[in-house]
Amino acid sequence: MLTQHTVRAYDEELQFLARKIAAMGGQAERMVDQAINALVNADHTLAQKVVQDDLLLDEAEREIDDKAILVIARRQPMATDLREIIGAIRISADLERVGDLGKNIAKRVAAVAEGRQPNSLFRGLEALAELALTQLKDVLDVYASRSVERIGIVRDRDEQIDAMYTSLFRELLTYMMEDPRNITPCTHLLFVAKNIERIGDHATNIAETIYYIVTGDQMPPERPKEDRSHGVTLTDDGKSG
Amino acid sequence: MLTQHTVRAYDEELQFLARKIAAMGGQAERMVDQAINALVNADHTLAQKVVQDDLLLDEAEREIDDKAILVIARRQPMATDLREIIGAIRISADLERVGDLGKNIAKRVAAVAEGRQPNSLFRGLEALAELALTQLKDVLDVYASRSVERIGIVRDRDEQIDAMYTSLFRELLTYMMEDPRNITPCTHLLFVAKNIERIGDHATNIAETIYYIVTGDQMPPERPKEDRSHGVTLTDDGKSG
Numbered sequence: 001m002l003t004q005h006t007v008r009a010y011d012e013e014l015q016f017l018a019r020k021i022a023a024m025g026g027q028a029e030r031m032v033d034q035a036i037n038a039l040v041n042a043d044h045t046l047a048q049k050v051v052q053d054d055l056l057l058d059e060a061e062r063e064i065d066d067k068a069i070l071v072i073a074r075r076q077p078m079a080t081d082l083r084e085i086i087g088a089i090r091i092s093a094d095l096e097r098v099g100d101l102g103k104n105i106a107k108r109v110a111a112v113a114e115g116r117q118p119n120s121l122f123r124g125l126e127a128l129a130e131l132a133l134t135q136l137k138d139v140l141d142v143y144a145s146r147s148v149e150r151i152g153i154v155r156d157r158d159e160q161i162d163a164m165y166t167s168l169f170r171e172l173l174t175y176m177m178e179d180p181r182n183i184t185p186c187t188h189l190l191f192v193a194k195n196i197e198r199i200g201d202h203a204t205n206i207a208e209t210i211y212y213i214v215t216g217d218q219m220p221p222e223r224p225k226e227d228r229s230h231g232v233t234l235t236d237d238g239k240s241g
Numbered sequence: 242m243l244t245q246h247t248v249r250a251y252d253e254e255l256q257f258l259a260r261k262i263a264a265m266g267g268q269a270e271r272m273v274d275q276a277i278n279a280l281v282n283a284d285h286t287l288a289q290k291v292v293q294d295d296l297l298l299d300e301a302e303r304e305i306d307d308k309a310i311l312v313i314a315r316r317q318p319m320a321t322d323l324r325e326i327i328g329a330i331r332i333s334a335d336l337e338r339v340g341d342l343g344k345n346i347a348k349r350v351a352a353v354a355e356g357r358q359p360n361s362l363f364r365g366l367e368a369l370a371e372l373a374l375t376q377l378k379d380v381l382d383v384y385a386s387r388s389v390e391r392i393g394i395v396r397d398r399d400e401q402i403d404a405m406y407t408s409l410f411r412e413l414l415t416y417m418m419e420d421p422r423n424i425t426p427c428t429h430l431l432f433v434a435k436n437i438e439r440i441g442d443h444a445t446n447i448a449e450t451i452y453y454i455v456t457g458d459q460m461p462p463e464r465p466k467e468d469r470s471h472g473v474t475l476t477d478d479g480k481s482g
Contacts, residue, residue: 062459068327069323069324069327072313072323072327073319073320073323076317078314079314082310082313082314083310086309086310086313086330089327089330089331090330090334093331093334104471107471107472108471110471110472111471111472111473111474114474173424173425173428176417176421176424176428177421177424180417180418180421183414183417183418183424184414184473184474185474187414187417187428187431188471190428190431191435194432218303230345230348230349230351230352230429231348231351231352232352232425233352233355233425233426
């Protein structure tokens with residue numbers, strides 16, 4: 001039979017996972033924020049820092065996985081607790097990917113800095129990143145509070161991110177057509193924009209996992225998690241085709 | 242105490258997961274193969290089929306997740322079996338992402354078909370896809386046979402994929418600089434190439450999960466799973482800068 005002490009130890013194990021996820025979330029947000037700052041200010045030192053910080057996030061994911069499996073083996077949890085633990089494994093994988101995307105942005109700082117981009121492009125990227133980071137922050141708040149009724153907001157914002165990404169994609173193609181010297185840096189910026197858009201997708205994944213943890217059900221599909229840039233074509237005068 | 246019948250039912254549950262993973266793997270391979278064929282032959286009907294097939298893979302992932310959690314709750318597995326089940330959850334998430342990448346390639350068929358690409362580009366993409374699909378096939382064979390000693394091959398091939406991707410990236414930038422009419426289709430091909438490269442990353446993730454299932458340890462890090470395209474820049478005469 002479980003003693004009070006054992007139960008408390010179990011609770012602490014579950015709380016350890018939740019705290020660790022919150023810490024990973026904070027770090028992933030910071031990495032993405034710093035990567036965008038490094039890009040806009042051509043700050044190579046900051047970019048380097050982001051690349052190195054990614055190791056910490058990889059380590060945190062491994063730690064959560066190991067702990068989660070240890071807890072399952074030791075406590076043989078049922079229902080809600082089991083969903084909580086499996087959920088932690090899933091969310092940490094999403095946060096690790098967000099960190100990778102931040103690192104990927106940071107790695108492009110040098111290639112982008114060689115060209116000169118119009119400020120409007122950077123403003124567009126910053127706005128997109130702000131939206132994606134707000135999305136991530138909100139979803140981590142929902143994780144902390146378990147208030148699933150706020151999940152709808154997260155979904156709506158994902159649509160805004162996709163629309164903003166598609167418009168940025170179009171703008172980048174236009175700059176590339178205007179001047180071949182823009183092609184290389186704008187290509188890297190296209191990937192940066194895509195990476196930011198994918199951060200939004202990971203936030204949506206996390207929202208779905210939280211819904212599952214709390215309710216035990218899969219979140220009903222509402223809309224496809226897809227940007228609309230696949231079909232974007234521009235004629236060479238920069239008009240939509 | 243467990244009866245023979247109960248044990249057999251448990252074995253069958255574990256085998257169900259392994260079979261389902263194998264089926265998901267086969268379908269993910271097929272989707273990517275068909276997406277590349279659709280792209281090369283501008284086959285819109287086949288592209289449409291790939292987009293629809295992705296729903297089956299999403300459904301299969303959900304089914305594996307639900308079953309895995311049911312088995313953990315019912316059987317309270319220890320050590321190897323638990324790694325087996327958690328491993329199935331992870332691998333199915335990777336395979337679902339491979340299917341998404343196939344769908345993403347298929348969605349670009351229309352935008353790419355509007356331009357006219359040199360055949361060499363398609364040959365390059367096909368070669369890259371063949372390498373990534375061989376990688377995925379091999380890793381699924383390792384999963385079926387549990388012969389982790391073959392995992393080194395998978396890792397080496399990932400390096401080849403990264404090198405081929407980086408050279409294709411360079412080639413695509415060159416075409417874009419030669420003629421602004423190439424910019425839109427080549428941008429979509431850049432994303433196709435990136436998607437194929439990411440299939441190789443997912444195959445590597447799966448290899449790491451198999452290593453973990455079999456040994457109980459994390460696979461020791463050997464090399465970063467990263468392509469080298471982040472730093473690629475070309476001057477406007479197409480020479481490397």
